[in-house]
Amino acid sequence: MSILIDKNTKVITQGITGATGLFHAQGARDYGTQMVGGVTPGKGGTSIDGFPIFNTVEDAVNETGATASVIYVPPVASADAIMEAVDAGIELVICITEGVPVLDMVKVQKYMEGRNCRLIGPNCPGVITPGECKIGIMPGYIHKPGPVGVVSRSGTLTYEAVWQLTTRDIGQTTCVGIGGDPVNGTSHLDVLKMFEADPATKAVIMIGEIGGDAEEQAAAYVRDHMTKPVAAFIAGATAPAGKRMGHAGAIISGGKGDAASKKAFLAECGISVADSPADMATALLKIWTP
Amino acid sequence: MNIHEYQAKAILRNFGVPVPDGHVVYNSNLARDWARRLGDGPWAVKAQIHAGGRGKGGGVKIAKTADEVRQYAKDMFGMTLVTHQTGPEGKTVKRVLVENASNIADEFYISFLVDRATDRVTLMASAEGGMDIEEVAAKTPEKLFFEAIDPVVGLTAFQARKVAFKLGFAVPQVKQAVPLLMNLYKAFVESDCSLLEINPMILTAEGHLLCIDAKLNFDDNALFRHLRIRDLRDYDEEDPMEIEASQYDLSYIALDGNIGCMVNGAGLAMATMDIIKHTGGEPANFLDVGGGATIERVTEAFKIILSDSKVKGILVNIFGGIMKCDVIATGIIEAAKQVGVSIPLVVRLEGTNVEKGRKLLAESGLNIVSAEGMADAAEKIVKAVNG
Numbered sequence: 001m002s003i004l005i006d007k008n009t010k011v012i013t014q015g016i017t018g019a020t021g022l023f024h025a026q027g028a029r030d031y032g033t034q035m036v037g038g039v040t041p042g043k044g045g046t047s048i049d050g051f052p053i054f055n056t057v058e059d060a061v062n063e064t065g066a067t068a069s070v071i072y073v074p075p076v077a078s079a080d081a082i083m084e085a086v087d088a089g090i091e092l093v094i095c096i097t098e099g100v101p102v103l104d105m106v107k108v109q110k111y112m113e114g115r116n117c118r119l120i121g122p123n124c125p126g127v128i129t130p131g132e133c134k135i136g137i138m139p140g141y142i143h144k145p146g147p148v149g150v151v152s153r154s155g156t157l158t159y160e161a162v163w164q165l166t167t168r169d170i171g172q173t174t175c176v177g178i179g180g181d182p183v184n185g186t187s188h189l190d191v192l193k194m195f196e197a198d199p200a201t202k203a204v205i206m207i208g209e210i211g212g213d214a215e216e217q218a219a220a221y222v223r224d225h226m227t228k229p230v231a232a233f234i235a236g237a238t239a240p241a242g243k244r245m246g247h248a249g250a251i252i253s254g255g256k257g258d259a260a261s262k263k264a265f266l267a268e269c270g271i272s273v274a275d276s277p278a279d280m281a282t283a284l285l286k287i288w289t290p
Numbered sequence: 291m292n293i294h295e296y297q298a299k300a301i302l303r304n305f306g307v308p309v310p311d312g313h314v315v316y317n318s319n320l321a322r323d324w325a326r327r328l329g330d331g332p333w334a335v336k337a338q339i340h341a342g343g344r345g346k347g348g349g350v351k352i353a354k355t356a357d358e359v360r361q362y363a364k365d366m367f368g369m370t371l372v373t374h375q376t377g378p379e380g381k382t383v384k385r386v387l388v389e390n391a392s393n394i395a396d397e398f399y400i401s402f403l404v405d406r407a408t409d410r411v412t413l414m415a416s417a418e419g420g421m422d423i424e425e426v427a428a429k430t431p432e433k434l435f436f437e438a439i440d441p442v443v444g445l446t447a448f449q450a451r452k453v454a455f456k457l458g459f460a461v462p463q464v465k466q467a468v469p470l471l472m473n474l475y476k477a478f479v480e481s482d483c484s485l486l487e488i489n490p491m492i493l494t495a496e497g498h499l500l501c502i503d504a505k506l507n508f509d510d511n512a513l514f515r516h517l518r519i520r521d522l523r524d525y526d527e528e529d530p531m532e533i534e535a536s537q538y539d540l541s542y543i544a545l546d547g548n549i550g551c552m553v554n555g556a557g558l559a560m561a562t563m564d565i566i567k568h569t570g571g572e573p574a575n576f577l578d579v580g581g582g583a584t585i586e587r588v589t590e591a592f593k594i595i596l597s598d599s600k601v602k603g604i605l606v607n608i609f610g611g612i613m614k615c616d617v618i619a620t621g622i623i624e625a626a627k628q629v630g631v632s633i634p635l636v637v638r639l640e641g642t643n644v645e646k647g648r649k650l651l652a653e654s655g656l657n658i659v660s661a662e663g664m665a666d667a668a669e670k671i672v673k674a675v676n677g
Binding site for chain 1 (some may be wrong): 294375404406407409410411440441442478484509511512514515541543545553554556557558559560561562563564565566567569573575576578609610611640641642663664665668
């Protein structure tokens with residue numbers, strides 16, 4: 001078991017004829033993902049490196065039976081690409097693109113209301129269920145199948161956590177990068193609920209950042225409803241207020257969202273909080289034995 | 291991106307928002323001439339820097355005569371204005387706004403921003419205008435009013451009315467407030483703002499609502515569709531090294547410490563700063579070199595880090611991901627040679643071909659210390675710098 005994706009998930013790539021889209025479509029296929037085709041308007045009916053190309057997501061869904069889509073189109077076209085996938089009945093949309101305007105995402109979130117579709121991202125590394133399905137830009141080999149769920153806003157910091165687990169011979173059910181933007185499709189809380197419901201997931205590492213209060217909302221859920229042990233790390237303890245730390249969402253503003261208060265609240269909620277990013281796996285092992 | 295108050299007011303004026311008549315000037319004689327052209331006074335003379343709290347630092351004056359306008363402007367040009375938002379080094383005043391002053395009967399606070407919790411643009415209002423809104427939020431949250439705005443229909447008249455009545459307006463002011471608030475929302479959305487703040491919006495003694503201060507921040511990711519706004523960027527208000535870095539798509543922020551950091555990925559870059567601090571060191575910067583970590587980008591990153599004279603050592607932390615470690619190691623070695631890095635350099639690589647990468651670093655003939663894991667890397671660089 002796992003969450004969101006598994007070996008049966010059929011995936012298409014929107015923007016497959018771009019260099020990035022093709023590179024990662026190939027990487028996903030090499031990993032074993034059922035990458036069944038791609039979409040580039042105007043190139044429908046052709047193919048690239050064995051991937052059939054369609055003009056629209058609707059065509060791609062009808063022809064391939066895909067239920068998931070990954071988006072590598074430029075920021076200016078990302079919101080439209082997400083909505084096209086939603087409209088075509090795709091159940092899981094993963095938007096890797098960085099730099100999507102916030103107000104575009106406000107409209108997308110409104111558009112998605114009441115529809116049976118989950119959006120991950122934008123500005124995220126993607127989702128991987130080790131040994132079964134990889135959708136996104138993460139290196140596959142650092143993961144291994146196992147019992148720990150990982151959820152994070154950031155890419156390379158997720159790899160760091162995964163690597164700490166894998167080198168201790170602890171595998172992962174699914175690793176989800178939800179993205180570093182202020183308005184995104186899926187929150188820490190959403191993913192924790194999925195991990196709680198997944199029988200294969202026995203423990204969770206949650207990686208947060210300064211800014212906003214999404215980590216606090218997730219922590220309150222852990223306190224009130226979660227039966228599985230959760231460890232966490234919050235990046236940005238050294239970040240000054242008012243400065244944006246790379247991710248559009250990672251900014252301490254109005255005296256809210258600093259690392260110290262986040263960590264304190266998480267600890268109050270029974271989460272094992274790592275003070276150092278080198279101790280994410282050990283923080284989990286303090287409260288959980290594989 | 292931020293812009294100056296006078297620029298924000300010009301944008302709002304185009305959306306039909308009432309703002310005082312005024313003009314920006316670059317020398318004190320022009321300040322006097324423009325004051326005369328604007329009317330009979332009194333006038334507000336306002337230093338234009340990208341920071342709030344200007345009044346307390348002497349950056350806002352009310353002048354009764356045109357000669358006073360000239361004198362105040364003269365005092366302001368070239369002065370270093372220090373406010374709670376500028377940092378201790380302050381900012382030099384190069385532009386001054388002269389505008390008609392008003393008789394203030396009451397002050398209000400209005401802002402629009404994107405609320406992450408609701409994924410909606412939200413109108414925030416308070417009758418405690420002119421005050422530090424963070425203080426109002428902390429001490430008297432019941433005095434703040436919120437309206438979440440549906441992105442399809444926009445701010446509705448009834449929402450604007452609700453807010454206006456909560457602010458305690460009489461009917462004539464409610465009638466002014468409704469279009470004013472709706473036009474502010476229009477300005478926010480059509481300019482892709484990340485923050486629009488009016489503090490204060492005033493009620494004049496004559497009964498008119500007027501926005502006498504305005505702060506607009508814009509979503510950097512949306513500037514591609516607002517070229518006129520992008521042109522308003524004032525490089526004098528920004529850190530020169532951050533500007534330099536942005537030209538190479540490097541995300542860089544200067545800090546006060548002495549250990550330079552070069553990391554791929556924003557989250558890992560923040561975490562690297564954290565572990566340096568956790569180990570007893572002080573990071574000199576945040577630097578996200580991005581996914582590519584090519585020779586060109588690493589070279590530029592080294593140059594930018596080294597241009598900060600406080601830097602006594604550099605920690606490179608790259609989680610290889612798609613790129614192989616031997617390729618990254620070659621890039622680091624080439625870049626270090628080109629730039630001539632003479633201070634301690636600790637490199638932590640992880641990913642495919644990590645052994646090959648470490649071997650290359652060890653055999654480079656350069657003074658590079660290879661580290662295994664983040665903790666080891668942090669200990670080695672802190673030891674090298676602090677002794």
